[in-house]
Amino acid sequence: MDGEPTVELIRAQLRRLRMNAGLSQEEFGKLVHFSGSQVSAIELGQRPFDRFFLKRADEVLNTGGLLIALLKIAERDKEPSWFLSWLDAVRQAQQLRCYQPLLVHGLLQTENYARAVIRANDMLSDDEVEKRVAARMDRQSILFSPDPPLYVAVIEETALRRADESFRGLMLEQIARVIEYAQHPHIHVHVIPATVAVHVGLSGPFSLARCRDGGWVGSQETQLGGDVVDKDEDVAILLARWESVRSEALSRQQSIELMKELMTSWS
Structure with a gap:
């Protein structure tokens, strides 16, 4: 970068x-x-x-x-200061824990899905959209570096169902990508089924990175940007929320089976 x-x-x-x-x-x-x-x-x-x-x-x-x-x-x-700091933490991380309630997490996105999500911001020019798509695809290399972090993502079943007819092919490609990545031993993907109506994570997306010194750093995204969280008491809250969110999700294999069922329904 x-x-x-x-x-x-x-x-x-x-x-x-x-x-x-x-x-x-x-x-x-x-x-x-x-x-x-x-x-x-x-x-x-x-x-x-x-x-x-x-x-x-x-x-x-x-x-x-x-x-x-x-x-x-x-x-x-490249990026705003809060995100630059977070990318720095991700680049050094031994573990990554990411929860996204509305979308497939960025490290799992296909190029077509990322482009559709980024293009939803109609304030961006076509050139800026393509720059952001390229940057997002580049960041995914962290998952396949010589010494990749243990990456655990929790996503919502409802996020995988967010599509109309015109979006169907794109979602088939995207779910196939998530299933493919989930086969790697250092990539764990867990899906919260739609039957879980309410839980603490629905207040917003967040991520956690375990640094080489053993400490944790978090990030939270908002409509206007985001924040890096490194105060011990705030990190402790995010870690507790992670455990709560993770406990609502299916196991790795159950999540893969659910995603395969979704692909069948889309096709």
């Missing part, structure tokens, strides 16, 4: 500036309200950074706003 070199530059500059200031990771951490181990994880790429952290680092290190300026370059090149 275009933004990734800038992300690495931000980490390198952070470390250089901290050392030039004569601060240990522990000393610097106290000044920005992080632990020394968290600072180390950020510098090593084991934990994402966010705008608040970089703004505070600029103030403590008296950089004249250098780190925030680099973040703005990364945003201009």
